[in-house]
Amino acid sequence: MYTQIPTNVITGFLGVGKTTVIQYLLKHKPVNERWAVLVNEFGEIGIDAGLLANEQQATGVFMKEVPGGCMCCAAGIPMQVALSQLIRQAKPDRILIEPTGLGHPLEVIRVLQQPHYREVLDLRTVITLVDARKLVDPRYTEHDTFNQQLQVADLVVAHKEDLYRSDEVQQLTDYLSSLGNKASVISSINGALDLQWLDGASKHHADQPSASSHHHHDTYPADDVLPESGYLRKDNQGEGYYSSGWVFSPEFEFRYADLESLLMGIESERLKAVFITDEGVFAFNQADDVLKVQALDEVMDSRIEVIGRDTAAWAELEPQLLAMAVRYTA
Secondary structure (H helix, E strand, C coil): CCCCEEEEEEEECCCCCHHHHHHHHHHCCCCCCCEEEEEEECCCCCCHHHHHHHHCCCCCEEEEEEECCCCCCCCCHHHHHHHHHHHHHHCCCEEEEECCCCCCHHHHHHHHCCHHHCCCEEEECCEEEECHHHHHCHHHHCCHHHHHHHHCCCEEEEECHHHCCCCHHHHHHHHHHHCCCCCEEEEECCCCCCHHHHHCECCCCCCCCCCCCCCCCCCCCCCCCCCCCCEEEEEEEECCEEEEEEEECCCEEECHHHHHHHHHCCCCCEEEEEEEECCEEEEEEEECCEEEEEEECCCCCEEEEEEECCHHHHCCHHHHHHHCEEECCC
């Protein structure tokens, strides 16, 4: 029997900085608390959980990842399996749930409202991150998922505020009102959130049924099993976007200088990667045509995920990566 666990859903569209916010929250969590994070990625190759875990080893943080689109599909089984494992194994004091930027947060909330979770989870503030500069782009404002993320929010965070013009936060407030949501709007830079914002009451509390948004995706992917070549590729599509991802065994070592140059030249909506290179282990994160690089301590393997509207932008990526890698075998 568990006491109710405070649980937050942190959602937002591609590239808005959800992982950055969660990294900040984990770094500032109470030292005596155990937190668990359930991460969903649109692509079939999971990366986010590894990045978060790399920075949070031995600090009372537990990770679980559901790759492959929407973790709540197939009657919510992938999400429920992962969530139940986190609760049982971690016995956390708080759970953070990060749906994919292309996922339907109403479906995630609907799973959390099921009767068998009412005695276990205490659904608190649903937080939606938004880059207010995107409100002038119809690719966002005409996208059902973007609008649903705003509609479900208990709190809206105007992220990357340091890049805004003076009127863009007000434009976000006005747009939110046009969607019928009177949630508060606060601003943030570099993922900084006050932990007290997590503990507001949610309009989606478990005893209040939520409307659902029915949709379907491919079946939940199996764990990666690498073939003799030492690498594999997985693809996904949905919501008008495509993803391609690769996993390379730790036998592969990539030339850092060539790798950085290659990744900077890829046109995509989103790119995330971790690579074992001749200069160390690095994470690469590209959004809004800006590639950020971060040194890591260690990773289990090298992997990359690219998301965009046209797969032609990375059609030659696999042979280009292989050309700049050396495979060391026993």
